[in-house]
Structures are given as structure tokens and as C-alpha cells.
Amino acid sequence: MKNLPILDISIILLYLLAMVLVGVYFARKNKSAEQFTKASGKIPGWAIGLSIYATFLSSNTFLGVPGKAFGGNWNAFVFSISMPFAAWIASKYFVPFYRSVGGISAYSHLEHRFGPWARTYAVICFLLTQLARMGSIFFGIALSLQALTGYSMSTVMIVMGISIIIYTVMGGMEAVIWTEVVQGVIKTLGALLIIYLIVDDMPGGISKIIDIGTTDNKFSLGSFSPNLTESTFWVVLFYGFFINLNNFGMDQNYVQRYHTASTEKEATKSVWLCVWLYVPASLLFFIIGVCLYAYYQVHPEFTDFIKSQVAAERLPSSATQAQISEMAASLKPADYGDKVMPHFMVNKIPVGLVGLIVSAILSAAMSTISSGMNASATVFTVDIFKRYFKPDLTDKQNLRTLHITTVIFGLMGMGTGLAMIGVKSLLDIWWELSGIFAGGMLGLFLLGMISRKAKNTEAFTATLIGIAVILWMTFSNFIPEQYEFLRSPFHKNMIIVVGTLTIFLAGIIITKLKGNKQAAIEA
Incomplete structure (x- = not known):
């Protein structure tokens, strides 16, 4: 355990305060339900694209991907390779479709097509997926900040959750998009900084990393065997294609952004901008995973420390040191991959830079959670509350309902994150739940x-x-x-x-x- 220096804590608090002030700034314009959910349809395509990119580049990517690459290989990168195929279909068919139907909800047209049950079914699937997404992100950021600050996971989630709720409720979709533009840049710079710090402290530098990664098959994209029972190249490609098609075509987070663009062309550009940014950016995090793997191979004393920590967490508090050591010796890289990035940050990143990188991780979490809260509130208000309970909502009542449900879904997301404490792999649990709840x-x-x-x-x-x-x-x-x-x-x-x-x-x-x-x- 290590407490952050005052400088790093100050940087993190200033970042959180800046996000709240963004919400305060946009609150003066946020006077109608249309402004809250669609930003009145005046956001440029490049900003929407950056915001979608920031939503994709969540803390699941920032923490889960390096952990996955550390414990395995680059098999999960095939998910990113599938994105252009899904984006082509989305830009050709989905964006024009949603722009033509006009409604802010991604699911209202299902009622016109098949009846009320279809709309409700899709809404329930979406809301469950959002809770899983927000929960995994809350858990991921708490896992990291617990190691850095010494505060409990619940404390980290509460402080971060309150900040996100404030700026999302006050600023609406416009605040979400513009903060995500900034957050997308911060996250990418944070990833580049981490790679530089690992390589700079690595004996033998880049060539040593490549040698270790090649020897241990860390750059493999998985087996090309037509085997659907294991995580082969084809399984991840199929999963990535369908989940990305689901994201671009059925996820309110993305569909809602199509309506914030001034034209269909701008909305289509936003989809492709997201893809061309996310694919290379996600590769950065797989590179981080391999760099960390190589670094800890040449520093086995750090690996032993992490394994002992994980073993102590998984065993009862009454376990003896011998039992902890026995379990630690049996652990494989996949069992503690998610712990490596926080450990490196605690022990190897200079004062001041830790605060900047934690802010990047926070931005990765906050952008996705705020999007999920806004989209969940929009869907619940439009597709459930107005549809079944109060169809004659005035605009003032509509806005109040959106505010209240935004807070509720933020709190539910925190609760889901607390329930996930103890899971083995952040990325695995998110992929599994998203596939089921879709x-x-x-x-x-x-x-x-x-x-x-x-x-x-x-x-x-x-x-x-x-x-x-x-x-x-x-x-x-x-x-x-x-x-x-x-x-x-x-x-x-x-x-x-x-x-x-x-x-x-x-x-x-x-x-x-x-x-x-x-x-x-x-x-």
C-alpha cells in the first residue's frame, strides 16, 4: 500500500473539480429535455466521433486490456480488427435509418414494427448491459485507485460517482460530449506516457521487450483453427463483429449521438472517426501489456510481491504465510494481470506524473459512465415512464424525470461495481456479461x-x-x-x-x- 503525494492528489482533485465545473458551465444552456438528450442537434461530427471513441476507450480498455495481454496474448485485439466491418454496415444502413425515424430512442421503432413487447424487451436488454458496463468500469477504477491511494474501493466509487453524477445531471449530453473530447485526448496521451516510462526503465529497452514477447508468444492473435469452443481468432472476430454491430446499431449511447449531429453526413463521419482512432489506440494498450510482461519477467521480485498480494486477498484472513506462499506459487499471469498496471504506477512512475495518469484513467471511466447514465435515463424516460405511466409529460416534467433517473442509474452502476469485487479478469467479465445481456x-x-x-x-x-x-x-x-x-x-x-x-x-x-x-x- 502506498499513499499518493500531495501533488498527485491535487492534480486528481483539480481534474474532478474541472469536470464538475464543465457541468456547471453547460447547466445554463440545459433548460429543455431536447437539449439534455440531443444537445439540440448542433454538435460537429469530429466532436461526436471523439466522444464515441472516448466511450469505447473505457477503463475496461485502460486496465483490462493490458491485464489481458499480460496474462495471455493479443487474441483480444481481434475485437478491434472487427470494428471497420461493423462500422461499414452502421454508416451505410443504421445511421441513415435512425436519422430518418427521428425519435431520440433507439427502440421506439421496434414498437411500430412488432408491438410494445419488442420495445420493452430491447430496453431491458440495454439497461442490463449498461449496468454491467458501468459496474465493470467502477470496479476497474476502484481496483486501480485502491492500490494507489490506500482508500477502500467503496470510497473511491462514491467520490468518483458523485462527481460524475453532478456534471452529467447538470450538463446533459452536450457536457458529456465535450468532456469526452478532452478525455479522449487525455487517455491517449496517458497510454503513450506509460509505454515511454516502461521502456525507459527496461533493461535492454524495446529490443528486449520484443525478444521476450516473441519467445513467449505474446504477439499471437490466437489460433486460426475453425474451433468455436475456445477463444480462437475466429471466435473473437465473430464476437467483436456482432457486439460492435450491436453497439453501432442498438446501443442508445451511440444512436443518441447520431441525433446530436447537424447532418447525416456528420453523423456518418463520427462513426468512422471513432474506428480510425480506436483501432490504433487499443493496440497501444496491448503493447503496454506486453511491455509490462517483459518488465516483470526481468524483475521477478515484483512478480512475487503481486502474487503474494493476490493470494492473500483470495484466501481467508486466517490463512498462514505458508498457505499464502503455496497459493502464490500456483498463480499464473492470467490470475494477476489486472494487478500489474496499478503496481507499476505505484512503484515506478514519478511524482506528479502519477496524478496525470490517474486522471487519464479517471477520464476513461468517467466518459463511459456518464454516457451510460445519460443514455439509460433517456431510454427509461422515453420508453418506459412516458410510454406506460405518464404519456402527457410536460417538457419541465420530462427534464426533471431525466435528472432523477440519471442519478438513480449512477447509483445502480456503483452498486453493480461493488458486486463485482473479486472477479478474476475485468475484460473477461465485461465481455461475458455484455454478450449475455445484449x-x-x-x-x-x-x-x-x-x-x-x-x-x-x-x-x-x-x-x-x-x-x-x-x-x-x-x-x-x-x-x-x-x-x-x-x-x-x-x-x-x-x-x-x-x-x-x-x-x-x-x-x-x-x-x-x-x-x-x-x-x-x-x-
Whole structure:
């Protein structure tokens, strides 16, 4: 444990204060629900693109990706490689679609297409995904700051959560976007600074890092075998394509930004700007992971210290030193990868620079959480509260409801983060929960867009089939061994792929069969 010097603490507090003041600044313009949710549609495309980039580049990337690369290889980078394919579809079909329908909610059109149940189902899936996203980010930042400051995870989450809630509630979407523009720049500079500090302190420099990384196969993108039971290149590519398609096409965080642009062209430019920034930026964090791996290979005393810390955390407080040492010796890099970055920051980064890098990590967390809070509040107010409880909301009541629900979702996100304390891999838990909670809603959306003949009954039946498949894949590991043949043969990252395809294809097949039956009756 190490307490931060006054200079670093001052830098962090100044950053948090600056974010709150941004909210205060934009609060003077934030007088209507349209301004709160859409910034009146006057944000330039480059700023929207930077804000989407900042949302993608969360603390899950800042902390989880280096930990994943440290414990494994560059297999997870295939997620980033899939982004341009999803962006092409989004820019060609999704952006024009949402700009044409006009509504701020990403899900209101599902009601027009299939009925109220479809809209509600998509909203529930989205809100669960947001809670998982916010919770994993709260957990990630608390994990880092606990090591740096000595404060408890709950204290870190509360202080950060209050700051985020204040500037998000006061400033609305315009504050979220412009703070994310700044945060996107800070995060990228922070990543470059960390790489420089590791390389500068590494005996043998870059060549030594490359030698160790090559010897231990750290640069591998995974097996190219057509095996869907393990995290191969193809599994991550499929997962990345479908989750990014879900992000660009069904995630309120991104769809809401399409409406903040002045034109469709500006909205499309924002999608591509995000992609061309995120792909190389994410590569930086995989490079950080390999650099840390090489650094700790030549400094085994640091590795032993981290392993002892992790073992002590996982064992009961009554465990003896011998038991801790025994468990520490059995730990593999994947078991403590998320702990390495905070340890390096505590012990190797000079005073003053720690505050700057922590601010970069905070910005990574704050941008995604604030976006999630604003989008969740918007969806709940439009798709649940106004739809089912108070359809005649005045603009003043609408704005008040948005403020209240923003606070509620911020608090719920903190609660989810507290529940995640103790998970093994930050990136793994986020990927798994996002795949499950997405619930195949992308399949329902694609069914509505592509099949003009699919109606309410066919879509509802297909969705029930998709939910059953998702539940089976999620919980099949709990099936007793004597019925092992009933377990899912797929890797957990395939849940969103199989769930989406199940709903879409089931809807197409049921529609076709119903059409054939009707044609036979008429004949």
C-alpha cells in the first residue's frame, strides 16, 4: 500500500473539480429535455466521433486490456480488427435509418414494427448491459485507485460517482460530449506516457521487450483453427463483429449521438472517426501489456510481491504465510494481470506524473459512465415512464424525470461495481456479461429491417427461442456431468453471435413457413 503525494492528489482533485465545473458551465444552456438528450442537434461530427471513441476507450480498455495481454496474448485485439466491418454496415444502413425515424430512442421503432413487447424487451436488454458496463468500469477504477491511494474501493466509487453524477445531471449530453473530447485526448496521451516510462526503465529497452514477447508468444492473435469452443481468432472476430454491430446499431449511447449531429453526413463521419482512432489506440494498450510482461519477467521480485498480494486477498484472513506462499506459487499471469498496471504506477512512475495518469484513467471511466447514465435515463424516460405511466409529460416534467433517473442509474452502476469485487479478469467479465445481456436484440432489429413480411407473432416466437438458447448457453455449465452432452459446445463469447442469429434466422424461417401455409390454404 502506498499513499499518493500531495501533488498527485491535487492534480486528481483539480481534474474532478474541472469536470464538475464543465457541468456547471453547460447547466445554463440545459433548460429543455431536447437539449439534455440531443444537445439540440448542433454538435460537429469530429466532436461526436471523439466522444464515441472516448466511450469505447473505457477503463475496461485502460486496465483490462493490458491485464489481458499480460496474462495471455493479443487474441483480444481481434475485437478491434472487427470494428471497420461493423462500422461499414452502421454508416451505410443504421445511421441513415435512425436519422430518418427521428425519435431520440433507439427502440421506439421496434414498437411500430412488432408491438410494445419488442420495445420493452430491447430496453431491458440495454439497461442490463449498461449496468454491467458501468459496474465493470467502477470496479476497474476502484481496483486501480485502491492500490494507489490506500482508500477502500467503496470510497473511491462514491467520490468518483458523485462527481460524475453532478456534471452529467447538470450538463446533459452536450457536457458529456465535450468532456469526452478532452478525455479522449487525455487517455491517449496517458497510454503513450506509460509505454515511454516502461521502456525507459527496461533493461535492454524495446529490443528486449520484443525478444521476450516473441519467445513467449505474446504477439499471437490466437489460433486460426475453425474451433468455436475456445477463444480462437475466429471466435473473437465473430464476437467483436456482432457486439460492435450491436453497439453501432442498438446501443442508445451511440444512436443518441447520431441525433446530436447537424447532418447525416456528420453523423456518418463520427462513426468512422471513432474506428480510425480506436483501432490504433487499443493496440497501444496491448503493447503496454506486453511491455509490462517483459518488465516483470526481468524483475521477478515484483512478480512475487503481486502474487503474494493476490493470494492473500483470495484466501481467508486466517490463512498462514505458508498457505499464502503455496497459493502464490500456483498463480499464473492470467490470475494477476489486472494487478500489474496499478503496481507499476505505484512503484515506478514519478511524482506528479502519477496524478496525470490517474486522471487519464479517471477520464476513461468517467466518459463511459456518464454516457451510460445519460443514455439509460433517456431510454427509461422515453420508453418506459412516458410510454406506460405518464404519456402527457410536460417538457419541465420530462427534464426533471431525466435528472432523477440519471442519478438513480449512477447509483445502480456503483452498486453493480461493488458486486463485482473479486472477479478474476475485468475484460473477461465485461465481455461475458455484455454478450449475455445484449439478449440477441440485434437479431430482432435485423429481422425488422430485412424481413418486411415478419410480423408480431413471428418476431415474438423467434425472440422466445433466442432467449431459450441464450439461457442454455449461459447456464449449461451447471448441467450435471452425467448429462454433459446437453452442455453448450461453444465458447462463452459466442453467446451474442448465436443468440442474434437464432432470433434472426428463426424469425425468417417461421415467417417463410407461415407464408407457405397461407399460400397452400389459398390455393
